[in-house]
Amino acid sequence: MSNAARLGPILGLTSAGVLGLFVASFAIGPYPIAPAVVAQVFLAQFDLAERTWSEAVEMVVLDVRGPRIAGALLVGAALACAGATYQNLFRNPLVSPGVLGVSSGAGFGAALGIILGMPGAGIQGMAFIAGLAAVAATVWLGRSFHRHATLVLVVAGLVVSAFFQALVSLLKIAADPLNELPSITFWLLGGLNRVTATTLLAALVPIALAGLVLHALRWQVHALAAGEDEARSLGVNVPRVRLLLILSATLMTAAAVSLCGIVGWVGLLIPHIVRMIVGPGFAAVLPMSALIGGGFLLGMDNLARYSGTAEVPLGILTALVGAPFFALVLARTRRQWF
Protein backbone atom coordinates (compact mmCIF):
# COMPACT_ATOMS: atom_id res chain seq x y z
CA MET A 1 0.00 0.00 0.00
CA SER A 2 2.44 2.64 1.12
CA ASN A 3 5.75 3.36 -0.60
CA ALA A 4 7.70 2.09 2.40
CA ALA A 5 5.97 -1.28 2.19
CA ARG A 6 6.76 -1.50 -1.52
CA LEU A 7 10.35 -0.35 -1.09
CA GLY A 8 11.38 -3.23 1.19
CA PRO A 9 11.03 -6.03 -1.38
CA ILE A 10 12.54 -3.88 -4.16
CA LEU A 11 15.59 -3.08 -2.02
CA GLY A 12 15.88 -6.74 -1.02
CA LEU A 13 15.72 -7.99 -4.59
CA THR A 14 18.20 -5.38 -5.82
CA SER A 15 20.62 -6.16 -2.97
CA ALA A 16 20.43 -9.86 -3.82
CA GLY A 17 21.12 -9.04 -7.48
CA VAL A 18 24.13 -6.88 -6.62
CA LEU A 19 25.45 -9.54 -4.25
CA GLY A 20 25.10 -12.14 -7.01
CA LEU A 21 26.96 -9.87 -9.43
CA PHE A 22 29.65 -9.31 -6.79
CA VAL A 23 30.31 -13.04 -6.40
CA ALA A 24 30.04 -13.73 -10.13
CA SER A 25 32.56 -10.97 -10.91
CA PHE A 26 35.39 -13.10 -9.51
CA ALA A 27 34.86 -15.55 -12.38
CA ILE A 28 35.93 -12.91 -14.89
CA GLY A 29 39.56 -12.62 -15.86
CA PRO A 30 42.53 -14.82 -16.74
CA TYR A 31 42.19 -16.81 -13.52
CA PRO A 32 38.45 -17.47 -13.15
CA ILE A 33 37.20 -18.43 -9.71
CA ALA A 34 33.81 -20.11 -9.34
CA PRO A 35 31.14 -18.25 -7.32
CA ALA A 36 30.89 -21.14 -4.84
CA VAL A 37 34.61 -20.91 -4.10
CA VAL A 38 34.41 -17.13 -3.72
CA ALA A 39 31.58 -17.47 -1.23
CA GLN A 40 33.56 -20.05 0.73
CA VAL A 41 36.72 -17.90 0.76
CA PHE A 42 34.72 -15.07 2.32
CA LEU A 43 32.98 -17.40 4.77
CA ALA A 44 36.36 -18.84 5.75
CA GLN A 45 37.44 -15.38 6.89
CA PHE A 46 34.88 -15.76 9.66
CA ASP A 47 35.81 -19.42 10.22
CA LEU A 48 32.53 -20.51 8.66
CA ALA A 49 34.08 -22.75 5.98
CA GLU A 50 36.94 -25.25 5.60
CA ARG A 51 39.93 -24.12 3.48
CA THR A 52 40.08 -26.45 0.47
CA TRP A 53 41.66 -24.09 -2.05
CA SER A 54 45.18 -22.93 -2.85
CA GLU A 55 46.85 -19.82 -1.48
CA ALA A 56 46.81 -18.40 -5.00
CA VAL A 57 43.00 -18.53 -5.10
CA GLU A 58 42.76 -16.79 -1.75
CA MET A 59 45.20 -14.10 -2.88
CA VAL A 60 43.34 -13.44 -6.11
CA VAL A 61 40.02 -13.18 -4.26
CA LEU A 62 41.14 -11.07 -1.31
CA ASP A 63 44.06 -9.01 -2.59
CA VAL A 64 43.74 -8.71 -6.36
CA ARG A 65 40.17 -8.94 -7.52
CA GLY A 66 38.44 -8.21 -4.19
CA PRO A 67 39.58 -4.58 -3.78
CA ARG A 68 38.88 -3.81 -7.42
CA ILE A 69 35.38 -5.30 -7.35
CA ALA A 70 34.57 -3.63 -4.02
CA GLY A 71 36.02 -0.41 -5.42
CA ALA A 72 33.66 -0.55 -8.39
CA LEU A 73 30.68 -1.00 -6.07
CA LEU A 74 31.87 1.82 -3.81
CA VAL A 75 32.61 4.33 -6.57
CA GLY A 76 29.38 3.52 -8.44
CA ALA A 77 27.37 3.93 -5.26
CA ALA A 78 29.14 7.18 -4.35
CA LEU A 79 28.73 8.79 -7.77
CA ALA A 80 25.08 7.75 -8.10
CA CYS A 81 24.22 9.03 -4.60
CA ALA A 82 26.10 12.28 -5.26
CA GLY A 83 24.24 12.67 -8.58
CA ALA A 84 20.84 12.02 -6.97
CA THR A 85 21.68 14.52 -4.24
CA TYR A 86 22.75 17.26 -6.67
CA GLN A 87 19.64 16.65 -8.79
CA ASN A 88 17.31 16.97 -5.82
CA LEU A 89 19.24 19.86 -4.30
CA PHE A 90 19.13 21.96 -7.45
CA ARG A 91 15.77 20.50 -8.52
CA ASN A 92 17.46 19.91 -11.84
CA PRO A 93 17.34 16.55 -13.63
CA LEU A 94 20.28 17.42 -15.89
CA VAL A 95 23.01 17.84 -13.26
CA SER A 96 25.52 15.37 -11.87
CA PRO A 97 29.02 15.52 -10.37
CA GLY A 98 30.34 15.57 -13.94
CA VAL A 99 27.95 18.19 -15.30
CA LEU A 100 28.45 20.54 -12.36
CA GLY A 101 32.21 20.47 -12.82
CA VAL A 102 32.83 18.75 -9.47
CA SER A 103 34.55 15.76 -11.11
CA SER A 104 36.87 17.98 -13.16
CA GLY A 105 37.57 20.13 -10.12
CA ALA A 106 38.33 17.10 -7.97
CA GLY A 107 40.43 15.65 -10.79
CA PHE A 108 42.49 18.85 -10.88
CA GLY A 109 42.89 18.79 -7.09
CA ALA A 110 44.04 15.17 -7.17
CA ALA A 111 46.46 15.87 -10.03
CA LEU A 112 47.90 18.85 -8.14
CA GLY A 113 48.29 16.62 -5.08
CA ILE A 114 50.23 14.08 -7.14
CA ILE A 115 52.56 16.73 -8.54
CA LEU A 116 53.16 18.15 -5.08
CA GLY A 117 54.06 14.65 -3.92
CA MET A 118 51.30 14.49 -1.34
CA PRO A 119 50.25 11.30 0.49
CA GLY A 120 46.86 9.67 -0.21
CA ALA A 121 44.93 11.71 2.36
CA GLY A 122 46.47 14.93 1.01
CA ILE A 123 45.40 14.03 -2.53
CA GLN A 124 41.86 13.37 -1.27
CA GLY A 125 41.83 16.65 0.62
CA MET A 126 42.97 18.56 -2.46
CA ALA A 127 40.33 16.81 -4.56
CA PHE A 128 37.65 17.78 -2.01
CA ILE A 129 38.69 21.45 -1.82
CA ALA A 130 38.96 21.81 -5.61
CA GLY A 131 35.61 19.97 -6.03
CA LEU A 132 33.96 22.39 -3.59
CA ALA A 133 35.50 25.34 -5.43
CA ALA A 134 34.13 23.97 -8.70
CA VAL A 135 30.54 23.50 -7.46
CA ALA A 136 30.63 26.92 -5.77
CA ALA A 137 31.80 28.52 -9.01
CA THR A 138 29.10 26.74 -11.02
CA VAL A 139 26.31 27.77 -8.63
CA TRP A 140 27.56 31.36 -8.48
CA LEU A 141 27.90 31.60 -12.24
CA GLY A 142 24.45 30.07 -12.78
CA ARG A 143 22.81 32.41 -10.26
CA SER A 144 24.47 35.56 -11.48
CA PHE A 145 23.04 34.88 -14.91
CA HIS A 146 19.60 33.53 -14.12
CA ARG A 147 18.47 32.23 -10.77
CA HIS A 148 16.11 29.45 -11.73
CA ALA A 149 16.89 28.25 -15.21
CA THR A 150 17.64 24.54 -15.58
CA LEU A 151 19.92 24.82 -18.57
CA VAL A 152 21.90 27.80 -17.28
CA LEU A 153 23.29 25.69 -14.44
CA VAL A 154 24.32 23.05 -16.98
CA VAL A 155 26.09 25.64 -19.13
CA ALA A 156 27.77 27.13 -16.06
CA GLY A 157 28.99 23.63 -15.16
CA LEU A 158 30.36 23.28 -18.69
CA VAL A 159 32.30 26.51 -18.30
CA VAL A 160 33.74 25.53 -14.92
CA SER A 161 34.53 22.03 -16.18
CA ALA A 162 36.42 23.43 -19.16
CA PHE A 163 38.38 25.74 -16.89
CA PHE A 164 39.50 22.94 -14.59
CA GLN A 165 40.30 20.70 -17.55
CA ALA A 166 42.56 23.47 -18.87
CA LEU A 167 44.26 23.65 -15.47
CA VAL A 168 44.82 19.90 -15.59
CA SER A 169 46.38 20.26 -19.07
CA LEU A 170 48.73 22.89 -17.63
CA LEU A 171 49.69 20.46 -14.87
CA LYS A 172 50.36 17.77 -17.45
CA ILE A 173 52.82 20.05 -19.21
CA ALA A 174 54.54 20.77 -15.91
CA ALA A 175 54.50 17.13 -14.77
CA ASP A 176 57.48 14.82 -14.79
CA PRO A 177 56.90 12.69 -17.91
CA LEU A 178 58.28 9.51 -16.33
CA ASN A 179 56.32 9.21 -13.08
CA GLU A 180 53.73 11.94 -12.61
CA LEU A 181 52.40 12.20 -16.14
CA PRO A 182 51.30 8.54 -16.39
CA SER A 183 49.60 8.86 -12.98
CA ILE A 184 47.70 11.95 -14.03
CA THR A 185 46.78 10.49 -17.40
CA PHE A 186 45.39 7.45 -15.62
CA TRP A 187 43.23 9.72 -13.48
CA LEU A 188 41.77 11.43 -16.48
CA LEU A 189 40.73 8.17 -18.12
CA GLY A 190 39.36 6.62 -14.98
CA GLY A 191 40.08 3.08 -13.95
CA LEU A 192 40.00 0.70 -11.04
CA ASN A 193 43.01 -1.46 -11.87
CA ARG A 194 45.28 0.16 -9.28
CA VAL A 195 42.85 -0.08 -6.37
CA THR A 196 44.36 -1.79 -3.33
CA ALA A 197 42.88 -2.64 0.06
CA THR A 198 44.60 0.45 1.49
CA THR A 199 43.32 2.96 -1.08
CA LEU A 200 39.90 1.30 -0.92
CA LEU A 201 39.68 1.87 2.81
CA ALA A 202 40.90 5.46 2.42
CA ALA A 203 37.98 6.12 0.04
CA LEU A 204 35.46 4.11 2.05
CA VAL A 205 35.77 6.25 5.18
CA PRO A 206 34.76 9.64 3.66
CA ILE A 207 32.16 8.04 1.37
CA ALA A 208 30.54 6.17 4.27
CA LEU A 209 30.62 9.33 6.39
CA ALA A 210 28.98 11.41 3.66
CA GLY A 211 26.51 8.61 2.98
CA LEU A 212 25.51 8.61 6.63
CA VAL A 213 24.85 12.37 6.51
CA LEU A 214 22.72 11.96 3.37
CA HIS A 215 20.86 9.10 5.03
CA ALA A 216 20.15 11.23 8.09
CA LEU A 217 18.87 14.07 5.87
CA ARG A 218 16.91 11.88 3.43
CA TRP A 219 13.47 12.99 4.59
CA GLN A 220 14.48 16.65 4.62
CA VAL A 221 15.69 16.27 1.03
CA HIS A 222 12.45 14.44 0.26
CA ALA A 223 10.45 17.48 1.45
CA LEU A 224 12.78 19.81 -0.46
CA ALA A 225 11.24 18.42 -3.65
CA ALA A 226 8.14 20.54 -2.92
CA GLY A 227 10.23 23.65 -3.52
CA GLU A 228 12.32 25.76 -1.19
CA ASP A 229 9.51 27.86 0.28
CA GLU A 230 7.18 24.94 0.88
CA ALA A 231 10.03 22.90 2.36
CA ARG A 232 10.72 25.72 4.81
CA SER A 233 7.05 25.86 5.77
CA LEU A 234 7.30 22.08 6.33
CA GLY A 235 10.04 22.68 8.88
CA VAL A 236 13.14 22.07 6.76
CA ASN A 237 16.10 24.23 7.75
CA VAL A 238 16.88 24.86 4.09
CA PRO A 239 20.22 26.75 4.35
CA ARG A 240 21.68 24.16 6.73
CA VAL A 241 20.40 21.18 4.76
CA ARG A 242 21.65 22.68 1.50
CA LEU A 243 25.16 23.24 2.89
CA LEU A 244 25.35 19.70 4.31
CA LEU A 245 24.15 18.24 1.01
CA ILE A 246 26.75 20.10 -1.05
CA LEU A 247 29.53 19.13 1.39
CA SER A 248 28.48 15.46 1.46
CA ALA A 249 27.93 15.01 -2.26
CA THR A 250 31.20 16.78 -3.06
CA LEU A 251 33.13 14.76 -0.46
CA MET A 252 31.75 11.54 -1.99
CA THR A 253 32.71 12.65 -5.48
CA ALA A 254 36.19 13.74 -4.40
CA ALA A 255 36.85 10.43 -2.63
CA ALA A 256 35.62 8.48 -5.66
CA VAL A 257 37.75 10.57 -8.05
CA SER A 258 40.80 10.17 -5.80
CA LEU A 259 40.34 6.39 -5.88
CA CYS A 260 39.80 5.80 -9.58
CA GLY A 261 39.89 9.03 -11.55
CA ILE A 262 37.07 10.62 -13.48
CA VAL A 263 34.28 8.19 -14.32
CA GLY A 264 31.41 9.97 -16.01
CA TRP A 265 27.71 9.28 -16.58
CA VAL A 266 27.02 7.19 -13.47
CA GLY A 267 25.87 10.19 -11.42
CA LEU A 268 23.69 11.51 -14.23
CA LEU A 269 22.15 8.29 -15.51
CA ILE A 270 21.54 6.11 -12.45
CA PRO A 271 19.19 8.44 -10.46
CA HIS A 272 16.90 8.65 -13.51
CA ILE A 273 16.71 4.87 -13.83
CA VAL A 274 16.08 4.63 -10.08
CA ARG A 275 13.20 7.16 -10.21
CA MET A 276 11.60 5.11 -12.97
CA ILE A 277 11.60 2.15 -10.56
CA VAL A 278 10.79 3.65 -7.14
CA GLY A 279 9.37 7.10 -7.96
CA PRO A 280 10.77 10.50 -7.02
CA GLY A 281 10.93 10.24 -3.19
CA PHE A 282 14.53 10.81 -2.11
CA ALA A 283 14.28 8.43 0.85
CA ALA A 284 13.79 5.61 -1.68
CA VAL A 285 16.03 7.07 -4.40
CA LEU A 286 19.11 7.29 -2.15
CA PRO A 287 19.55 3.60 -1.16
CA MET A 288 18.43 2.41 -4.60
CA SER A 289 20.96 4.73 -6.29
CA ALA A 290 23.72 3.25 -4.12
CA LEU A 291 22.75 -0.30 -5.14
CA ILE A 292 22.06 0.28 -8.83
CA GLY A 293 25.02 2.67 -9.19
CA GLY A 294 27.35 0.13 -7.58
CA GLY A 295 25.96 -2.71 -9.67
CA PHE A 296 26.18 -0.66 -12.87
CA LEU A 297 29.80 0.33 -12.39
CA LEU A 298 30.76 -3.20 -11.38
CA GLY A 299 29.13 -4.46 -14.59
CA MET A 300 31.05 -1.86 -16.59
CA ASP A 301 34.33 -2.74 -14.89
CA ASN A 302 33.73 -6.44 -15.57
CA LEU A 303 33.25 -5.51 -19.21
CA ALA A 304 36.52 -3.55 -19.06
CA ARG A 305 38.35 -6.53 -17.60
CA TYR A 306 36.67 -8.97 -20.00
CA SER A 307 37.42 -6.91 -23.08
CA GLY A 308 40.80 -8.54 -23.60
CA THR A 309 44.47 -8.06 -22.87
CA ALA A 310 44.42 -4.31 -23.59
CA GLU A 311 41.90 -3.17 -21.00
CA VAL A 312 39.43 -0.48 -22.12
CA PRO A 313 39.52 2.38 -19.57
CA LEU A 314 36.41 2.44 -17.39
CA GLY A 315 35.56 6.08 -18.10
CA ILE A 316 35.37 5.32 -21.82
CA LEU A 317 33.05 2.36 -21.25
CA THR A 318 30.65 4.24 -18.96
CA ALA A 319 30.43 7.00 -21.55
CA LEU A 320 29.92 4.51 -24.40
CA VAL A 321 27.08 2.80 -22.55
CA GLY A 322 25.86 5.69 -20.41
CA ALA A 323 25.43 8.38 -23.06
CA PRO A 324 23.03 6.53 -25.39
CA PHE A 325 21.23 5.00 -22.41
CA PHE A 326 20.74 8.44 -20.87
CA ALA A 327 19.41 9.77 -24.17
CA LEU A 328 16.90 6.91 -24.20
CA VAL A 329 15.87 7.52 -20.57
CA LEU A 330 15.50 11.26 -21.19
CA ALA A 331 13.32 10.64 -24.25
CA ARG A 332 11.08 8.28 -22.30
CA THR A 333 10.78 10.45 -19.21
CA ARG A 334 7.74 12.62 -19.62
CA ARG A 335 7.41 13.10 -15.90
CA GLN A 336 8.44 16.22 -14.08
CA TRP A 337 10.21 14.90 -11.03
CA PHE A 338 10.79 18.23 -9.32
Next chain:
Amino acid sequence: MTTCSLRAEGLCFGYPGGPRLLDGVSFALRPGVPLALLGPNGTGKTTLLRCLLGLERLSAGRIEVAGRDRATLGSAASARAMAYVPQATASAFAFRAFDIVLMGRNPHLGFMTGPDAADRHAAEVAMTRLAIAHLAERTFDELSGGERQLVLVARALAQGSRILVMDEPCASLDIANQMRIIAIIRSLAAEGYSILLTTHLPDHAFLLAAEVALLKDGRMDGPAPPADLLTPAVLGALYGTPIEVVRVPGGRAQGQVLCVPVMPAQ
Protein backbone atom coordinates in the same frame (compact mmCIF):
# COMPACT_ATOMS: atom_id res chain seq x y z
CA MET B 1 -12.83 37.52 22.93
CA THR B 2 -10.78 34.36 22.56
CA THR B 3 -7.03 34.58 22.85
CA CYS B 4 -5.23 35.19 19.61
CA SER B 5 -3.00 32.52 18.10
CA LEU B 6 -1.04 34.77 15.77
CA ARG B 7 -0.24 38.41 16.40
CA ALA B 8 1.62 40.73 14.07
CA GLU B 9 2.87 44.10 15.33
CA GLY B 10 4.21 46.88 13.15
CA LEU B 11 5.45 44.67 10.31
CA CYS B 12 7.58 46.53 7.76
CA PHE B 13 9.00 45.00 4.62
CA GLY B 14 10.07 45.92 1.11
CA TYR B 15 12.13 44.09 -1.49
CA PRO B 16 15.53 45.71 -2.13
CA GLY B 17 15.10 48.63 -4.51
CA GLY B 18 11.31 48.29 -4.50
CA PRO B 19 8.53 50.15 -2.70
CA ARG B 20 7.77 49.47 0.93
CA LEU B 21 5.10 46.75 0.62
CA LEU B 22 4.34 46.56 4.32
CA ASP B 23 4.50 49.76 6.33
CA GLY B 24 3.50 49.03 9.89
CA VAL B 25 0.98 46.21 9.53
CA SER B 26 -0.59 44.97 12.76
CA PHE B 27 -3.36 42.45 13.29
CA ALA B 28 -4.34 39.44 15.35
CA LEU B 29 -5.64 36.09 14.18
CA ARG B 30 -8.04 34.17 16.43
CA PRO B 31 -9.07 30.51 16.49
CA GLY B 32 -12.44 29.93 14.86
CA VAL B 33 -12.53 33.21 12.95
CA PRO B 34 -11.02 32.95 9.48
CA LEU B 35 -9.41 36.18 8.33
CA ALA B 36 -9.71 36.98 4.63
CA LEU B 37 -7.08 39.35 3.24
CA LEU B 38 -8.18 41.48 0.29
CA GLY B 39 -6.22 43.88 -1.86
CA PRO B 40 -5.42 44.69 -5.47
CA ASN B 41 -2.72 42.77 -7.33
CA GLY B 42 0.79 43.60 -6.22
CA THR B 43 -0.14 45.17 -2.88
CA GLY B 44 1.82 42.59 -0.95
CA LYS B 45 -0.79 40.08 0.24
CA THR B 46 1.45 37.15 -0.65
CA THR B 47 4.44 39.06 0.73
CA LEU B 48 2.64 39.43 4.05
CA LEU B 49 2.02 35.66 4.13
CA ARG B 50 5.68 35.04 3.31
CA CYS B 51 6.74 37.29 6.17
CA LEU B 52 4.43 35.49 8.58
CA LEU B 53 5.86 32.14 7.44
CA GLY B 54 9.39 33.35 8.01
CA LEU B 55 10.30 33.22 4.31
CA GLU B 56 11.23 36.91 4.23
CA ARG B 57 13.23 38.92 6.71
CA LEU B 58 11.24 41.82 8.20
CA SER B 59 12.87 45.23 8.35
CA ALA B 60 10.84 45.98 11.47
CA GLY B 61 8.07 44.47 13.53
CA ARG B 62 7.35 41.40 15.57
CA ILE B 63 5.35 38.22 14.98
CA GLU B 64 3.99 36.23 17.90
CA VAL B 65 2.93 32.63 17.33
CA ALA B 66 0.92 31.11 20.19
CA GLY B 67 2.42 33.66 22.56
CA ARG B 68 6.06 33.15 21.46
CA ASP B 69 8.24 35.40 19.34
CA ARG B 70 8.45 33.80 15.89
CA ALA B 71 12.11 34.72 15.57
CA THR B 72 12.97 32.44 18.53
CA LEU B 73 11.25 29.38 17.04
CA GLY B 74 13.33 26.83 15.13
CA SER B 75 12.38 25.56 11.67
CA ALA B 76 10.53 22.48 12.90
CA ALA B 77 8.87 24.21 15.87
CA SER B 78 7.43 26.97 13.72
CA ALA B 79 6.22 24.40 11.17
CA ARG B 80 4.44 22.54 13.96
CA ALA B 81 2.70 25.79 14.90
CA MET B 82 1.87 27.16 11.46
CA ALA B 83 1.19 25.40 8.14
CA TYR B 84 1.21 26.87 4.66
CA VAL B 85 -1.21 25.97 1.89
CA PRO B 86 0.32 27.25 -1.35
CA GLN B 87 -1.54 27.81 -4.59
CA ALA B 88 -2.16 24.46 -6.22
CA THR B 89 -0.97 25.74 -9.58
CA ALA B 90 2.53 26.42 -8.30
CA SER B 91 3.87 22.88 -8.53
CA ALA B 92 3.16 19.84 -10.64
CA PHE B 93 5.34 16.91 -9.83
CA ALA B 94 5.16 13.15 -9.90
CA PHE B 95 4.68 12.35 -6.22
CA ARG B 96 1.66 10.32 -5.15
CA ALA B 97 -0.99 12.33 -3.33
CA PHE B 98 -0.45 10.26 -0.19
CA ASP B 99 3.29 10.99 -0.20
CA ILE B 100 2.59 14.71 -0.50
CA VAL B 101 0.22 14.61 2.47
CA LEU B 102 2.79 12.54 4.37
CA MET B 103 5.33 15.35 3.79
CA GLY B 104 3.26 17.32 6.30
CA ARG B 105 4.66 15.04 9.01
CA ASN B 106 8.18 16.31 8.29
CA PRO B 107 8.45 18.63 11.33
CA HIS B 108 7.48 15.68 13.56
CA LEU B 109 10.17 13.28 12.33
CA GLY B 110 13.02 12.34 14.62
CA PHE B 111 16.73 12.38 13.80
CA MET B 112 17.55 9.57 11.32
CA THR B 113 13.99 8.20 11.29
CA GLY B 114 11.35 8.35 8.58
CA PRO B 115 7.57 8.49 8.93
CA ASP B 116 6.23 5.65 11.07
CA ALA B 117 2.79 4.05 11.32
CA ALA B 118 1.47 6.94 13.43
CA ASP B 119 2.60 9.47 10.79
CA ARG B 120 0.98 7.45 8.01
CA HIS B 121 -2.17 7.26 10.09
CA ALA B 122 -2.18 11.05 10.52
CA ALA B 123 -1.90 11.44 6.74
CA GLU B 124 -4.76 8.99 6.19
CA VAL B 125 -6.93 10.81 8.74
CA ALA B 126 -6.25 14.14 7.02
CA MET B 127 -7.20 12.75 3.61
CA THR B 128 -10.33 11.08 4.97
CA ARG B 129 -11.29 14.34 6.72
CA LEU B 130 -11.33 16.07 3.31
CA ALA B 131 -12.97 13.08 1.55
CA ILE B 132 -9.98 12.54 -0.74
CA ALA B 133 -8.79 9.17 0.59
CA HIS B 134 -9.54 7.66 -2.82
CA LEU B 135 -6.89 9.91 -4.40
CA ALA B 136 -4.06 8.52 -2.24
CA GLU B 137 -2.40 6.45 -4.98
CA ARG B 138 -2.83 9.00 -7.79
CA THR B 139 0.13 11.17 -8.67
CA PHE B 140 -0.10 14.92 -8.19
CA ASP B 141 0.34 15.72 -11.88
CA GLU B 142 -2.72 13.58 -12.71
CA LEU B 143 -5.03 15.49 -10.35
CA SER B 144 -7.37 18.35 -11.24
CA GLY B 145 -6.81 21.81 -9.77
CA GLY B 146 -9.49 21.30 -7.13
CA GLU B 147 -8.09 17.93 -6.11
CA ARG B 148 -4.58 19.35 -5.87
CA GLN B 149 -5.80 22.13 -3.60
CA LEU B 150 -7.47 19.57 -1.33
CA VAL B 151 -4.28 17.47 -1.21
CA LEU B 152 -2.32 20.56 -0.11
CA VAL B 153 -4.94 21.35 2.55
CA ALA B 154 -4.69 17.74 3.73
CA ARG B 155 -0.91 18.12 3.97
CA ALA B 156 -1.39 21.16 6.19
CA LEU B 157 -3.84 19.20 8.41
CA ALA B 158 -1.37 16.29 8.64
CA GLN B 159 1.21 18.83 9.77
CA GLY B 160 -0.80 19.16 12.97
CA SER B 161 -0.47 22.96 13.09
CA ARG B 162 -3.39 24.94 14.49
CA ILE B 163 -2.64 27.96 12.31
CA LEU B 164 -3.26 27.62 8.57
CA VAL B 165 -2.01 30.21 6.10
CA MET B 166 -3.62 29.85 2.68
CA ASP B 167 -2.52 31.72 -0.43
CA GLU B 168 -5.58 32.23 -2.63
CA PRO B 169 -7.06 28.79 -1.92
CA CYS B 170 -9.84 29.40 -4.47
CA ALA B 171 -7.69 30.71 -7.29
CA SER B 172 -8.11 28.91 -10.61
CA LEU B 173 -10.86 26.67 -9.23
CA ASP B 174 -14.30 26.31 -10.80
CA ILE B 175 -17.30 27.64 -8.87
CA ALA B 176 -18.27 24.28 -7.35
CA ASN B 177 -14.73 23.67 -6.12
CA GLN B 178 -14.59 27.21 -4.72
CA MET B 179 -17.71 26.50 -2.65
CA ARG B 180 -16.22 23.19 -1.55
CA ILE B 181 -13.04 24.87 -0.30
CA ILE B 182 -15.06 27.59 1.46
CA ALA B 183 -17.18 24.97 3.22
CA ILE B 184 -14.00 23.19 4.33
CA ILE B 185 -12.46 26.42 5.65
CA ARG B 186 -15.67 27.14 7.60
CA SER B 187 -15.71 23.70 9.16
CA LEU B 188 -12.00 23.81 10.00
CA ALA B 189 -12.56 27.18 11.66
CA ALA B 190 -15.45 25.68 13.61
CA GLU B 191 -13.02 23.02 14.85
CA GLY B 192 -10.82 25.77 16.26
CA TYR B 193 -8.25 26.26 13.53
CA SER B 194 -6.91 29.78 13.03
CA ILE B 195 -7.02 30.51 9.33
CA LEU B 196 -5.57 33.38 7.34
CA LEU B 197 -6.25 33.43 3.61
CA THR B 198 -5.85 35.80 0.71
CA THR B 199 -8.53 36.17 -1.92
CA HIS B 200 -9.57 38.30 -4.85
CA LEU B 201 -13.29 37.75 -4.25
CA PRO B 202 -14.85 39.94 -1.54
CA ASP B 203 -17.95 37.69 -1.67
CA HIS B 204 -15.88 34.93 -0.12
CA ALA B 205 -15.32 36.97 3.02
CA PHE B 206 -19.10 37.07 3.51
CA LEU B 207 -19.48 33.37 2.72
CA LEU B 208 -16.77 32.46 5.22
CA ALA B 209 -18.56 34.28 8.07
CA ALA B 210 -15.10 35.66 8.56
CA GLU B 211 -13.30 38.80 9.43
CA VAL B 212 -11.81 40.74 6.60
CA ALA B 213 -8.75 42.97 6.27
CA LEU B 214 -7.76 45.20 3.37
CA LEU B 215 -4.19 45.76 2.29
CA LYS B 216 -3.25 48.78 0.22
CA ASP B 217 -0.19 51.03 0.03
CA GLY B 218 1.53 49.10 2.81
CA ARG B 219 -1.28 49.70 5.28
CA MET B 220 -3.93 47.36 6.61
CA ASP B 221 -7.60 48.23 7.28
CA GLY B 222 -9.30 45.88 9.70
CA PRO B 223 -9.68 43.13 10.67
CA ALA B 224 -13.41 43.80 10.90
CA PRO B 225 -16.66 41.98 10.07
CA PRO B 226 -17.21 42.03 6.29
CA ALA B 227 -20.49 43.92 6.57
CA ASP B 228 -18.72 46.78 8.38
CA LEU B 229 -15.76 47.05 6.05
CA LEU B 230 -16.91 45.94 2.62
CA THR B 231 -19.09 48.86 1.55
CA PRO B 232 -19.29 50.06 -2.06
CA ALA B 233 -17.29 53.14 -1.13
CA VAL B 234 -14.46 51.23 0.53
CA LEU B 235 -14.28 48.55 -2.16
CA GLY B 236 -14.43 51.17 -4.92
CA ALA B 237 -11.51 53.03 -3.35
CA LEU B 238 -9.57 49.80 -2.74
CA TYR B 239 -9.74 48.55 -6.31
CA GLY B 240 -10.19 51.87 -8.12
CA THR B 241 -13.32 50.73 -9.92
CA PRO B 242 -17.03 51.13 -8.99
CA ILE B 243 -18.34 48.11 -7.07
CA GLU B 244 -21.90 47.44 -5.92
CA VAL B 245 -22.65 45.33 -2.86
CA VAL B 246 -25.98 43.55 -3.28
CA ARG B 247 -27.88 40.97 -1.33
CA VAL B 248 -29.47 38.07 -3.19
CA PRO B 249 -31.74 35.34 -1.85
CA GLY B 250 -29.47 32.42 -1.11
CA GLY B 251 -29.35 29.16 0.78
CA ARG B 252 -29.26 30.90 4.10
CA ALA B 253 -32.13 32.81 5.77
CA GLN B 254 -30.52 36.22 5.45
CA GLY B 255 -29.56 35.62 1.83
CA GLN B 256 -26.10 36.01 0.37
CA VAL B 257 -24.01 39.09 -0.31
CA LEU B 258 -22.41 39.66 -3.69
CA CYS B 259 -19.84 42.29 -4.58
CA VAL B 260 -20.28 43.14 -8.23
CA PRO B 261 -17.96 45.35 -10.25
CA VAL B 262 -19.96 47.83 -12.31
CA MET B 263 -18.82 48.53 -15.85
CA PRO B 264 -18.36 52.31 -16.00
CA ALA B 265 -20.53 54.03 -18.63
CA GLN B 266 -18.60 54.88 -21.79
